[in-house]
Amino acid sequence: MGDIATTAISGVEARGYRRGTLSTDDWDQYVVPVRDRISSFYGRACTFKTPGRAATTQKLAALHNATGSSVTVCVNRITVDLLTTVAKVPLDTSQSSNASVTAWGDASGDGTGSGTTLTVTVPGSSMLAQVYAPRFITGAGYEPVDTAAFFYGEPDITLRALEGVVVFLDAAVVTTGNPATDFWTCSIDWEEYTRP
Helix, strand or coil, X not given: CCCXXXXXXXXXXXXXXECCCCCCCCEEEECCCCCCCEEEEEEEEECCCEECXXXXXXXXXXXXXXXXXXXXXXXXXXXXXXXXXXXXXXXXXXXXXXCCEEEEECEEECCEECCCCCCCCCCCCCCCCCCCCCCCCCCCCCCCCCCEEECCCCCCEEXXXXXXXXXXXXXXXXXXXXXXXXXXEEXXXXXXXXXX
């Protein structure tokens, strides 16, 4: 295989392999396909420790990209667990989140239920993933749920303007299955970007 050749073409650097061994031999350009994007924010939001609402359904958290937003959002990971502290922080302190991107949680403070439920509309036929929590029969020192992780690895969800994602508990058999003495947390990792 010949050596690598580099040529500047209108400010774009092109690379390839020579067809022969002479510096005057032609060469074939190769292209590495990528999706160009300018990342403006990598962040994570985590809810307060959220008490159960003793209801058959409960929305835990949401992330929304507002109407007319100038950024696209890729959701990298969602986790549901117990006893995590609140935060909405950048993973790189030199960045700041776009004002069109909003994160919500169902608790007004750590371990404190808010007066009103998180009211976010979830369209029908839009379920992306689910996991069953273990059923508690009897015992002591039992962790009600192991960490449930969704969409980790490469981004699975893209939120364009006026799109969002909601994490919720659904279809408890009885309202006593999600008492206020149980606490839930949810964290969402995402990236905000624009196209050049």
